[in-house]
Structure formats: structure tokens, C-alpha cells
Amino acid sequence: MNNPSKLEQQLCFEVYKASSNFSKLYARTLEPFHLTFSQYLVLLTLWEQNNLLVKDIGNQLGLGIGTLNPIINRMIANGWLNKEQSDKDKRAFVISLTEKALEQEKPIERAIISKITSCNYLDINAKTLMTNLKELNAFLNQLKE
Template identity: 70%
Template sequence: MENPTKLEQQLCFEVYKASSNFSKMYARALEPFNLTFSQYLVLLVLWDEHELLSKDIGERLGLGTGTLNPIIKRMIDNGHLSKKQSEKDKRAFVISLTEKAKNDQSSIEQAVFEKVESCNFMGVNAITLMENLKELNAAFKTMNL
């Protein structure tokens, strides 16, 4: 590496740009469903689990309550989620998918798949890239960032 202080030599900058571009790509795919990228991530968690405490959703996504609660509120307002008080802990809330969110799952997944597939990633090995990013994030986690 010639000059580690140059912007173009910064791994963090390339990761930042890729993240931003992924967000834009997903935003275009999700727009017909009136969903943001963050809301899509919440749906992904709940399509796996069907209902979870809001704090558990936040832990899975790495989001604090201050960030997650407005996302959940908008999704409730848009008819994708429902919220009820936990029977085990009156301070906690259980977040569930609505029938609308369940019924839209395959359409949303198809729209996202088509958008990702249309990018073709010009020979980038997506599996290797994902494995490398998971290793990187695991390393960051051990650093207690």
C-alpha cells in the first residue's frame, strides 16, 4: 500500500460505499411495497421467527431501541406489524407479522432477488465476499466496539 492515508486506499471507505449502494439498490426494490431497507431487515428477522420481543429484534439487527422503535411504529402504521404487551414481562412488547406482511413475503423476496440479480456483480464471488465480511464483523465483535 503506497499511501495509507489516501481515501482510495481505505477499506472502510469501500465498505461504506458498498453499504450505501446496497441500501439504494434495496430501496428501489422495496419502494413498491412502501418499505425502507431497515424495515425490510425487520421483516427478514420476523419471517424467520414470526414473533419476537422488540429487544430481540434489536439484538439480531444490532439496533438500539431509539433506532428500532420508530421503524416498528411506522411498520405498525403501514399494516406490516402488530405489537402487544408480553405476558411474561409487562415492560416488554411482542412484535408480530400481520397477514399483509405474510402474504407479501414472496412478492417482496422476488422483487429483491430480481434487483440483486440484475446487478450481476461482474464476477464478484458473493459467497466468498459474505464469508469475508462475516469474519470481519466477528473480529469487530470480539473487540467490543
């Protein structure tokens, strides 16, 4: 009888592998749009609420400014985002969607939904999995404090 290794018994390892596999799935789906998974997350944030400060995007995504700035700069260079100095704080920048980003929201959404639906696994287990992961993340965030 094979006993699972210590690594295979770790919840954190399974969450890590799932995250990595999701990133790969999304990367393949987003490739025709010339977007990375991280760039897609920035777009999702701005499609929900446009014209956000860089720090607010970072807070929503759990990314530091040092990680987020290169992502945003590449997206600006590729025509997805605009960056303007804030009227309220000259040290801060407001990020907004370009016309290209607004026009591509629905096609990107359709591509993602099509890929996820084709997996079928999520139709059955998505709500339970999402609830459990949100509870786990809330618990882990409390441990930081």
C-alpha cells in the same frame, strides 16, 4: 502515475460505500411495497421467526431500542406489524407479522432476487465476499470487548 488518496486506501471507506450502495439498491426495489431498507430488515427477521420481543429484533439487527421503535411504529401504522404486551414481562412488547406482511413475503423476495440477479456481480463473488465480511465483522466485534 496517480496514487490513491488516503481515503481511497481505507477498507472502512469501501465497506461504507458498499453499504450505502446496497441500501440505495434495496430502497429502489422496495419502494413499490412502501418499505424502507430498515423496515425490510425487520420483516426478514420476523419472517424467520415471528412473535419476537422488540429487544430480540434489535439484538439480531444490531439496532438500539431508540432506533428500532420508530421503525416498528411506522410499520404498525402501515399495517405490516402488530405489537402486544408480553405475558411474561409487562414492560416488554412482542412484535408479530400481520396478514399483509405474510402475504407480501414472496413478492418482496422475488423483487429482491430479480434486482440482485440482474446485477450479476453477486453470482460470481457473493460467497467469497460474504465469508470475508462475516470474518471481518467477527474480528471487529471482538475488538469491542
